[in-house]
Amino acid sequence: MAPKSKILIIGGTGYIGKFVAEASAKQGHPTFIFTRESTTKHPEKSKLLDNFKSLGAKLVIGDLHNHESLVKAIKEVDVVISTVGGESVADQVKIIEAIKEAGNVKRFLPSEFGTDVDHVISVEPATSIFKGKADIRRAVEAAGIPHTFVSCNGFAGYFLPNIGQMDSYTAPREKVTILGDGTPKAVFVKEEEIALATIKSVDDPRTLNKILIFRPPGNTLSFKEIVSVWESKIGKTLEKTYVSDEQILKNIQESPFGLSIMLSISHSVFVKGSATNFEIEPSFGVEASELYPEIKFTSIDQYLSQFA
Ligand SMILES: NC(=O)c1ccc[n+]([C@@H]2O[C@H](COP(=O)([O-])OP(=O)(O)OC[C@H]3O[C@@H](n4cnc5c(N)ncnc54)[C@H](OP(=O)(O)O)[C@@H]3O)[C@@H](O)[C@H]2O)c1
Known part of the structure; x- marks a missing residue:
């Protein structure tokens, strides 16, 4: 060799x-x-x-x-x-x-x-x-x-511990916010x-x-599918809020620079489906x-x- x-x-x-x-x-x-x-x-x-x-x-x-x-x-x-x-x-x-x-x-x-x-x-x-x-x-x-x-x-460690909830360090147990309609496949x-x-x-x-x-394949799931996997783990259905494409674009414009970077990268993945x-x-x-x-x-x- x-x-x-x-x-x-x-x-x-x-x-x-x-x-x-x-x-x-x-x-x-x-x-x-x-x-x-x-x-x-x-x-x-x-x-x-x-x-x-x-x-x-x-x-x-x-x-x-x-x-x-x-x-x-x-x-x-x-x-x-x-x-x-x-x-x-x-x-x-x-x-x-x-x-x-x-x-x-x-x-x-x-x-x-x-x-x-x-x-x-x-x-x-x-x-x-x-x-x-x-x-x-x-x-x-x-x-x-x-x-x-x-x-x-x-990176799994960047998104999965809190299921992409930017206002929390832990995974949601009551409510979850999903960017876009939650259908494009992402990869972690x-x-x-x-x-x-x-x-x-x-x-x-x-x-x-x-x-x-x-x-x-096991790492390629949509936002909705990731939430559904999490729900089955905790045996509970979460209350879901969907943020529209238009609202995300407005949030990107109005957020401080660091947050607007994270939001715009998330937009490219979860709304535009850029990973897949x-x-x-x-x-x-x-x-x-x-x-x-x-x-x-x-x-x-x-x-x-x-x-x-
Ligand atoms: N896919 C994802 O989810 C995701 C998430 C985050 C980041 N990323 C990407 O991953 C890549 C690495 O990012 P990271 O967050 O892991 O990096 P990081 O933690 O910021 O680490 C950067 C390293 O660069 C070195 N460095 C900085 N200035 C230097 C200089 N002047 N000379 C030599 N070395 C220097 C430092 O090493 P020393 O202190 O040892 O010199 C430091 O440890 C980036 O391209 C980033 O965009 C991807």
Whole structure:
């Protein structure tokens, strides 16, 4: 068997990055975590870094804004995975420049981990956020860098614990608010399983220059279906309020920026059906659960049991 690629993870201490870093080390890849000096002194993040080291990963101190540090780190590996946060998406042009200069990278996975930005239907401010990621796709392609774009759709931990109720941290037991008519299918996948499929994809010729799209059948349900699964778990019918498309658009306009971002992303998923409203054509994409049947994706039904 060919040796496993050496992987550099930029943003490994972030929300999704920590799952990706752990999966990389546990899957036996020589793993390098690119982190800023200040993060090594952070009380919680330093514990994460210690955990990565205990799994055999090596820390590389640097910064996206320090070109030399990036080039030096990239020269040591075969694969670069970026899991930087939303505010740093545009700064990934610096990773692209460094990969070009280093000249040795066999695969680059830029920070995506959401809706497929080439098929999404959205309104502002979500449109600008999706465009930022699409611009990075175009820059990676223009630079001729071998790549995989990971479109995992929703993180289970972001939506399922409160069934998408933005005014609550816990799942509803009396009333539930449903965006739109609740019928377009959305996708929510457990973070550990997103990370595992992501790591499997880096040495997989089937994902080369493709979008890895997640639509495991048990993870693909409409808002109404998710509510119905939850109702069967708690043995109760909830009082339902449906928010019309028109009202959601008004709420997006009138909300503070942070909330309008969340609302507009939810609008693209739950009203416009952006996670599932297109066919995955072999010319551009591959579906993760078809590619990796050995990953037993935790279904939404199974995931919700822990909250009942
Ligand atoms: N599908 C979904 O439901 C969903 C939900 C949330 C986010 N996302 C997407 O997931 C991706 C990752 O987001 P996240 O929320 O996991 O990220 P995050 O928690 O904000 O983490 C970002 C990481 O980026 C690194 N970073 C920031 N500035 C840096 C710099 N100047 N140099 C080097 N590293 C820097 C930091 O690492 P160090 O401190 O170690 O340097 C930090 O841990 C984004 O594309 C986001 O849009 C998807």
